[in-house]
Amino acid sequence: MAEATGxxGxxGxxxxxxxxxxxxPAREFTDPEAPRAHGRVLEGLRxxxxxxxxxxxxxxxxxxxxxxxxxxxxxxxxLDFVAISIMFSHVDVLGGFTLPEIALLYGSxxxxxxxxxxxxxxxxxxxxxxxxxxxxxxxxxxxxxLAQVAADRFALRRLGRVVxxxxxxGWALWSLEVDWTAGKVLxxxxxxxxxxxxxxxxxxxxxxxxxxxxxxxxxxxxxxYGGCTMLQYPPTVFATELLRGVTxxxxxxxxxxxxxxxxxxxxxxxxxxGWAAFLSPLVAFVVFVPASLAWRAGVRSYRSTGS
Amino acid sequence: MVDDxxxxxxxxxxxxxxxxxxxxxxxxxxxxVRAVDGISFAVARGEMVGYIGPNGAGKSTTIKMLxxxxxxxxxxxxxxxxxxxxxxxxLAHRIGVVFGQRTTLWWDLPLKDSYGLMRRMYRVPRARFxxxxxxxxxxxxxxxxxDVPVRQLSLxxxxxxxxxxxxxxxxxxxxxDEPTIGLDVVSKAKVRGFxxxxxxxxxxxxxxxxxxxxxxxxxxxxxxVIDHGRLMYDGALGGLHxxxxxxxxxxxxxxxxxxxxxxxxxxxxxxxxxxxPRQWLAFPAGQSAAPLVSAVAAEYPxxxxxxREPDIxxxxxxxxxxxx
Numbered sequence: 001m002a003e004a005t006g007x008x009g010x011x012g013x014x015x016x017x018x019x020x021x022x023x024x025p026a027r028e029f030t031d032p033e034a035p036r037a038h039g040r041v042l043e044g045l046r047x048x049x050x051x052x053x054x055x056x057x058x059x060x061x062x063x064x065x066x067x068x069x070x071x072x073x074x075x076x077x078x079l080d081f082v083a084i085s086i087m088f089s090h091v092d093v094l095g096g097f098t099l100p101e102i103a104l105l106y107g108s109x110x111x112x113x114x115x116x117x118x119x120x121x122x123x124x125x126x127x128x129x130x131x132x133x134x135x136x137x138x139x140x141x142x143x144x145x146l147a148q149v150a151a152d153r154f155a156l157r158r159l160g161r162v163v164x165x166x167x168x169x170g171w172a173l174w175s176l177e178v179d180w181t182a183g184k185v186l187x188x189x190x191x192x193x194x195x196x197x198x199x200x201x202x203x204x205x206x207x208x209x210x211x212x213x214x215x216x217x218x219x220x221x222x223x224x225y226g227g228c229t230m231l232q233y234p235p236t237v238f239a240t241e242l243l244r245g246v247t248x249x250x251x252x253x254x255x256x257x258x259x260x261x262x263x264x265x266x267x268x269x270x271x272x273x274g275w276a277a278f279l280s281p282l283v284a285f286v287v288f289v290p291a292s293l294a295w296r297a298g299v300r301s302y303r304s305t306g307s
Numbered sequence: 308m309v310d311d312x313x314x315x316x317x318x319x320x321x322x323x324x325x326x327x328x329x330x331x332x333x334x335x336x337x338x339x340v341r342a343v344d345g346i347s348f349a350v351a352r353g354e355m356v357g358y359i360g361p362n363g364a365g366k367s368t369t370i371k372m373l374x375x376x377x378x379x380x381x382x383x384x385x386x387x388x389x390x391x392x393x394x395x396x397x398l399a400h401r402i403g404v405v406f407g408q409r410t411t412l413w414w415d416l417p418l419k420d421s422y423g424l425m426r427r428m429y430r431v432p433r434a435r436f437x438x439x440x441x442x443x444x445x446x447x448x449x450x451x452x453x454d455v456p457v458r459q460l461s462l463x464x465x466x467x468x469x470x471x472x473x474x475x476x477x478x479x480x481x482x483x484d485e486p487t488i489g490l491d492v493v494s495k496a497k498v499r500g501f502x503x504x505x506x507x508x509x510x511x512x513x514x515x516x517x518x519x520x521x522x523x524x525x526x527x528x529x530x531x532v533i534d535h536g537r538l539m540y541d542g543a544l545g546g547l548h549x550x551x552x553x554x555x556x557x558x559x560x561x562x563x564x565x566x567x568x569x570x571x572x573x574x575x576x577x578x579x580x581x582x583x584p585r586q587w588l589a590f591p592a593g594q595s596a597a598p599l600v601s602a603v604a605a606e607y608p609x610x611x612x613x614x615r616e617p618d619i620x621x622x623x624x625x626x627x628x629x630x631x
Contacts, residue, residue, distance in 0.1 A: 058415040142399035
């Protein structure tokens with residue numbers, strides 16, 4: 001069948017060129033071959049970049065508002081950490097963790113979530129796009145839909161959270177007396193980036209779910225923002241069932257708990273071996289598989305609006 | 308009947324939606340709605356076709372399947388040799404789409420910025436882009452609007468801007484969904500003139516849905532009428548009029564009264580609809596509305612009135628009436 005279509009396509013083009021040459025120019029700039037898998041990813045990234053640039057320019061037309069909201073964003077997330085610090089003025093340890101140790105957890109997950117949120121945080125808006133039908137206009141553009149949805153309303157002000165998270169993380173690493181090895185040094189950036197990738201996968205899965213469940217943005221937020229709130233505290237304060245759930249089902253424990261425990265030389269409450277800390281990139285990769293399958297299924301089931 | 312030489316071909320295309328309706332607090336009923344129920348047609352390169360029908364007839368659903376937005380539930384569909392739902396991104400390079408109710412332009416940025424994005428997104432070579440843009444700007448009167456943020460454009464200006472945006476990558480097919488909806492007379496004329504020229508000079512195939520009979524009269528030699536998901540008529544516009552002329556064409560006088568009244572009685576017209584203080588009176592299209600207006604004003608507390616020309620719905624409605 002693919003063969004038949006190919007021939008039909010060529011016949012169509014031949015018919016086109018048979019017409020008056022001036023009025024019907026040859027179309028040398030469209031790729032006649034279907035893009036390959038890696039080609040699709042590159043196309044997606046390129047499209048993503050183009051759309052992000054447009055949103056940044058759009059935001060810059062309201063410069064004052066941009067500056068204020070960036071500062072506000074950083075301040076609000078910082079207040080989170082201030083709250084934790086105040087708690088530590090009354091207690092010295094929480095679940096066996098000191099303030100710098102908690103700061104390590106807080107900073108790393110805040111940076112990871114901030115990064116995921118910056119790069120594709122608006123995927124949760126897809127529910128609104130589906131309801132008002134504006135997803136239709138995205139579907140007729142030559143850019144993979146996921147790239148367009150991820151870039152939708154890209155907001156540079158979200159950089160505030162990333163900067164704040166990295167700041168707290170830096171302070172934690174500076175105050176802690178970590179027994180540095182090459183592995184541990186490498187683990188810090190790996191932790192932040194894999195954590196961001198895991199959150200990103202959760203966001204994609206959440207967006208896919210919205211094709212079925214209308215407005216389910218809150219479900220997604222409970223895993224991302226809610227998950228991050230949980231990850232700010234040491235795993236030792238939570239029940240074992242919850243720990244199992246976030247290790248083996250929605251593997252949020254790999255965002256920062258397991259790597260951080262390894263950095264601190266502490267044992268995992270579930271008894272996972274130390275090298276599990278290095279599994280985060282692999283876990284991130286693995287969770288993208290169901291997330292992208294869900295996304296495809298979601299797009300295929302898209303029903304659009306009445307008119 | 309599959310005609311792959313045609314630019315657009317549909318063979319027994321169906322779209323079925325599952326509709327879940329809550330019957331009581333606990334119980335839900337699942338029902339299937341056949342929005343498009345076995346449609347077959349072919350459009351040759353360079354044709355300009357009107358696709359019309361009442362609301363909910365399946366027009367938009369068909370267009371959405373042709374653009375790859377929706378997956379057909381059954382049948383075979385090809386546009387420029389491409390299966391739209393399967394290769395949506397590749398198809399996007401070959402088609403232009405204008406949704407009358409929705410803009411693809413960047414709200415806060417000057418119009419020309421949106422065009423720059425189109426150039427990059429569709430990888431249009433710069434020389435070709437400049438040439439296409441210049442032509443659109445010239446013929447759609449956009450020169451003074453290029454530096455204006457889209458949010459400041461009027462509806463008609465934005466529609467012209469959207470049409471230009473859909474054509475910068477030289478699509479083979481242009482789909483227009485209600486391109487003149489809400490536009491003033493001048494804008495409508497401008498849009499129609501441009502589309503006619505586009506079709507004549509560049510051979511772009513155009514498929515448009517509309518509620519405006521004049522769009523069809525001035526643009527399309529071929530009309531397809533769809534209702535309840537089925538193709539009811541496919542042919543020249545003249546034939547549609549003939550099919551619909553079983554009853555004489557009628558105009559409608561819409562009167563707003565001071566208060567709700569029983570259907571009023573005026574010689575030479577009959578009340579076809581009552582909604583609160585507003586009543587619709589049908590009268591033969593060839594007859595003047597003036598005596599009717601004075602008759603109503605003399606006998607009833609009249610607040611406001613307007614006259615509606617026969618539209619596509621009427622023509623189609625009479626087409627069915629003539630058939631029964």
